[in-house]
Amino acid sequence: MAVQTTTRLPLVLASVGIILFVGALLHQMNGVPSSLRSSSKGSFYDIALSHGTDKVTVHHYHHMYQKYLPPYRPKPLKMLEIGIGCDMGYGPGASYFTWLEYFPYVDLYFIEYDAACASKWAANTTGATIFTGDQANITFLNQFMRTAGTDFDVIVDDGGHTMDQQIVSLETLWKAVKPGGLYFCEDLQTSYWESYGGDPANRGSKRTMMGFVKELVDDLNVVTGGHKRKHEGVSLDLLSVDCMEEVCAFVKKG
Numbered sequence: 001m002a003v004q005t006t007t008r009l010p011l012v013l014a015s016v017g018i019i020l021f022v023g024a025l026l027h028q029m030n031g032v033p034s035s036l037r038s039s040s041k042g043s044f045y046d047i048a049l050s051h052g053t054d055k056v057t058v059h060h061y062h063h064m065y066q067k068y069l070p071p072y073r074p075k076p077l078k079m080l081e082i083g084i085g086c087d088m089g090y091g092p093g094a095s096y097f098t099w100l101e102y103f104p105y106v107d108l109y110f111i112e113y114d115a116a117c118a119s120k121w122a123a124n125t126t127g128a129t130i131f132t133g134d135q136a137n138i139t140f141l142n143q144f145m146r147t148a149g150t151d152f153d154v155i156v157d158d159g160g161h162t163m164d165q166q167i168v169s170l171e172t173l174w175k176a177v178k179p180g181g182l183y184f185c186e187d188l189q190t191s192y193w194e195s196y197g198g199d200p201a202n203r204g205s206k207r208t209m210m211g212f213v214k215e216l217v218d219d220l221n222v223v224t225g226g227h228k229r230k231h232e233g234v235s236l237d238l239l240s241v242d243c244m245e246e247v248c249a250f251v252k253k254g
Helices: 044-051 062-068 094-102 115-120 138-148 163-176 188-192 209-225
Strands: 077-082 106-112 128-132 152-157 177-185 238-244 247-252
Touching: 044 062, 044 094, 062 177, 062 238, 062 247, 077 094, 077 163, 094 106, 106 115, 115 128, 128 138, 138 163, 152 163, 163 177, 163 188, 163 209, 163 247, 188 209, 209 238
Parallel strands: 077 106, 077 152, 106 128, 152 177
Antiparallel strands: 177 247, 238 247
């Protein structure tokens, strides 16, 4: 999602008890336009552009997604995206409809911080299950996994983009990725934006998501020299880290 350089409202840890459950019985085929479910043609770029998501306009994430996602298209998969787009000028739902069309057999979940927005749009998002809470709240994320499961093929972080949100989400939700699955983190440019807790001078004076990514790459190589990994909760079963412009893909060992 497009991000603003102005400071966001202070994050308040969402009450774990506030979970908006939308369309649980409508996940597989019901409640989703048949025109979307039946279509599996077109590249990710073409489909995303048709729905107006900034994933392919302001950003160029299609290069990453077209590299990794095509093998998942013809088969059922379980997917989570953090953020339904409530802070977007064009409103939520652009990536929601993109994923439904791109993956005809997707079992789609979202985590959204803005509970009021999620509730308002519930009638328009019956093809997904939406949980509301703060992605930087470990207690909330653990409850999400207890409810939604830990068998996701694909997770995409397009949430609040702050350092705590991005790092905590990867550290916590990594266990929800299936062996061989994928975790993507978008909007990594905020690691250099002070308003998001980033480090503009890139001097390592702050804990940033890009700093965390670099440490994961160290973890993939350091053990051959007899040194201890820094982030074993992720790196022990991490196969690879692949970064492009403003986005990284983390591939789990199969």
